Amino acid sequence: MSVKLGIIGGGVMGEALLSRLVQQQVYSPDQILVSDPQRSRQDFLSKEYGVGVTADNQAVVSDAQTLLLAIKPQLFKTVTATLKPTLREQVVISILAGTPLSQLEAVFPGQPVIRAMPNTPARVGAGMTAIAPGQHTQPSHLELAQQIFRAVGEVVEVSEVQMDAVTGLSGSGPGYVAVMIEALTDGGVAAGLPRAIAAQLALQTVRGTAELLQSTGMHPAELKDGVTSPGGTTITGIAHLEKAGFRSALIEAVVAAYRRSQALGG
Incomplete structure (x- = not known):
């Protein structure tokens, strides 16, 4: 054959x-x-x-x-x-x-x-x-x-x-990451950057962070702690993310996609 x-x-x-x-x-x-x-x-x-x-x-x-x-x-x-x-x-x-x-x-x-x-x-x-x-x-x-x-x-x-949990996380995850990159780019534009430069900065920042975590085996929380100096810019930005429910929104997105995957198989 x-x-x-x-x-x-x-x-x-x-x-x-x-x-x-x-x-x-x-x-x-x-x-x-x-x-x-x-x-x-x-x-x-x-x-x-x-x-x-x-x-x-x-x-x-x-x-x-x-x-x-x-x-x-x-x-x-x-x-x-x-x-x-x-x-x-x-x-x-x-x-x-x-x-x-x-x-x-x-x-x-x-x-x-x-x-x-x-x-x-x-x-x-x-x-x-x-x-x-x-x-x-x-x-x-x-x-x-x-x-x-x-x-x-x-x-x-x-x-x-x-x-179904895999579907909600890695299957649908590229969509979540794409939205995050788009939002980071828009944030850069709102802060005064040209869109092309903001997009380049956002994309490479996400890519580089993922590669750093993968190559070192570092826990994401450890990386986060390492770049948040007292009273600095990063912790200020993270505080706003927490206030807006960024972390819980991602969790809920994965769970919602997981439940949709279950429904498709019902």
């Missing part, structure tokens, strides 16, 4: 995974088949990455050794209603938010199914993916999934009961 990876859904996340897998030479373009209902999208993916394309989801299921579901969770029932499992040993990997393993295994009975939650920084190889194995998943199947998602960043294994 020449098609090693079949992807149903050629949208943003499907393309992010596809591009990195080809770039990192995990798969060659001729080993990948992608289905998407839009002809324009098919043409783009074929031209940009040299992969096989089709509008026939069943063709992907029939031909691929590993199947990656990258559709919107709201389309799960519609898309899978037309699919017929053909290979008992075919590994199925789903990146659908809020879609539990029980639903996936009902569509692909007896097959190894893995639920995964990557995030959008996967597009630049800086993603965070959590994976949860199904009841028929073996260590070799998990290693395959880890190999795929290591091409786009870091990977952790969690139990399925934690996947």
Whole structure:
């Protein structure tokens, strides 16, 4: 069988995974088949990455050794209603938010199914993916999934009961960080900086802080304490953040997204 990876859904996340897998030479373009209902999208993916394309989801299921579901969770029932499992040993990997393993295994009975939650920084190889194995998943199947998602960043294994929390934190988290960067930029503009310079300062400050914490293993509170001098500018700014409920707003955002993910799977 020449098609090693079949992807149903050629949208943003499907393309992010596809591009990195080809770039990192995990798969060659001729080993990948992608289905998407839009002809324009098919043409783009074929031209940009040299992969096989089709509008026939069943063709992907029939031909691929590993199947990656990258559709919107709201389309799960519609898309899978037309699919017929053909290979008992075919590994199925789903990146659908809020879609539990029980639903996936009902569509692909007896097959190894893995639920995964990557995030959008996967597009630049800086993603965070959590994976949860199904009841028929073996260590070799998990290693395959880890190999795929290591091409786009870091990977952790969690139990399925934690996947909705993962969705609320790292799955939705890039949106929260983007809003924070935009707000920092607007703050710089309000304080008199040109927008381009304010945006550069905000972006690099967030990036540098994350890299510092990751490389040193320092607790965020330790870093915060280190840059807040008595009566200084940082502690004054933090006091305003606390007054505005910044910390609790982020906590509540994660919990709200977690509950929405649960609702999507209900």
